[in-house]
Amino acid sequence: MNIKHNLLDIEGTTAPIAFVHQVLFPFAKKHIVRFLNSYQFPEDRLREIKLEFEKDLALNEEGFFSRFSKSESKIIPGSLSFSNEIIPFYFEYLIEKDRKFGPLKEIQGKIWKEGYESGEIKSIVYEDVPGFLENAIKEGIKNHVYSSGSVEAQILIYQYSELGDLRNYFTSYFDTAVGGKREKESYKAIADKLNSSSNQIRFFTDIVEEAEAASSVGMDVVILNRPGNLPQKPHTYPVWDHF
Template sequence: MPIKAILTDIEGTTSAVSFVFDVLFPYAAAHLPDFIREHIDEARVAEQLAAVQRESGEMDADPERCIEILLGWIAEDRKATPLKALQGMVWEQGYRAGQLRGHIYPDAADALRHWHAEGFRLYVYSSGSIQAQKLIFGCSEAGDLSPLFSGYFDTTSGPKREADSYRRIAAAIGLPAEEILFLSDVVQELDAAQLAGMQTIGLAREGGVLEGHDTVASFAVIDPARV
């Protein structure tokens, strides 16, 4: 069946891993404590702090203790939904202030524009929150790429290494899984998408092979019409 939609990972795929670990994470760690203290009365922040209490099992944790827990999660790169949501709020502040610009590989930006023009529906699936995804593409070094995308998915759709997550995404997109091409640099994610019925291509920008999947070093050589 011909490919009609392309679902892409961000970190290591459209964007450098170093941007996340060397720019975004340190920015969040530095600004998250004051952001929470300054916005503690906002419902969106209170909701996420309650989620931190539940996920940590510390139902009596006060805001300062929640900040400690969140900083610990950042240090261990924990894929915790409330952390991702709060990081997204902090990053939004940074993007809007012009202190952050989303890194997108030039070959990825060019390919995404080309695929969109050819009529492919584009989607994102990342462990970062949907808000963070929109900011990376909307405030990127390549300009505002957000009009190219038809939708975004994060860990609320399920873990990225489980096939059921990709089945849920296919259902949300409204296409058979076989008509969706998934791009990632992580073999376990590609395996899960493949198990769900999606077509897959692995990105290995430093070279090498992602076993069990067609592997390329650049978006420039991907032709969805020939998958």
Template sequence: MNYRAIITDIEGTTSRISFVTDVLFPYAAKHLPDFIRQHQAEPAVASELNEVRKLMQQADADTDSCISQLLQWIAEDKKVTPLKTLQGMVWANGYQSGAFTGHIYADVAAKLADWHRDGIQLYVYSSGSVAAQQLLFQHSDFGDLTPLFSGYFDTRIGAKRDVSAYAAILQQLQLPPRQVLFLSDVTAELDAACQLGIATVQLTREDQSAGKHKTAKDFYQVQELMQ
């Protein structure tokens, strides 16, 4: 493959979309309220609650009001950074307790290992927090895959449909765009990346509507397309 770095999305790309909607989101919705009440005085949690208050535009909002807002964001699948960070903290407990493992497709585990062995730098870019990304790959169905990755990006670097986010990622990678490949199932994300000259492949595992990008059903087909 003629790429020095591959950036991959998670939902619909490395993992079933339903893993997030059917496992992670319900677990967070169930356990988030008690987690916040128990840990709200800890600096990391307190800081995120303050960010929630800023987004609510209610500086004096009490803990229950913040919890209600967070649960509403979960129900609406909002890509809100403090929500993603707090969800990651709750999911850490779930992974570590063995309540679930991170779903990864078998072809993903195999090809990530191959690409890493070939010297390609691997990165994740997902709307979930970096901590949540690391947890999923650390506690995956195929064991700890985190040693394969060179880095992680989340919404702190920018929204996934904004060209500026990919410009910021390229700046951190210090690579020309033609040497970077981005994998996602979402056409709008791929559109943003390709505006900068980044190579793209759309994963169509769950019959997503294809755009103008090359498409692949799995990571084996990605390999075939990019040779």
């Protein structure tokens, strides 16, 4: 197989799940109300957030209404409606749910940027990653990232890692703007953007459903089994414990 591109997930693949869930998510949740108090969303993003909010409102999931008791208006379920004032508390709720929602991911990236630049955050990347990426480049293989985190957040993880600035190892970055990671159309879109046939791309992930989506369009697939990764359903894909 003539592999010309490595497409790499981040969480559970090149970086520990624990770093994302125990460092990045709590940092964003801690600062999101403060950050959004002075942030102005574009109109198209406001419409997107309002639509997502109203979907949750209709579902009435457990814990949804209690999230907004912090607000000054002491909103109760019968009077709950979308407003700019409610967005910070809604985003707190989405962080708790680990919702893969574009506007949230963008804001998280901006908050993390503050943390990285101030030195409060230093990302953890597995020690075998730089050598693997460097060897790939020497073999003529380009490295790319595909993660549910925003492109900005992806770049920050590799820029401010404990192993140094790793950005030079990567050619391009993709987030869910190309589509969900469990949807085969996303991988078709990435292959198109790389101007490559799918069978020239090897996708590295820790999630079987993502591997299935990539494999369904002809990509080669490797599952990473890093410490702390979640158990996966039975599958026939190759499994690596390290690069």
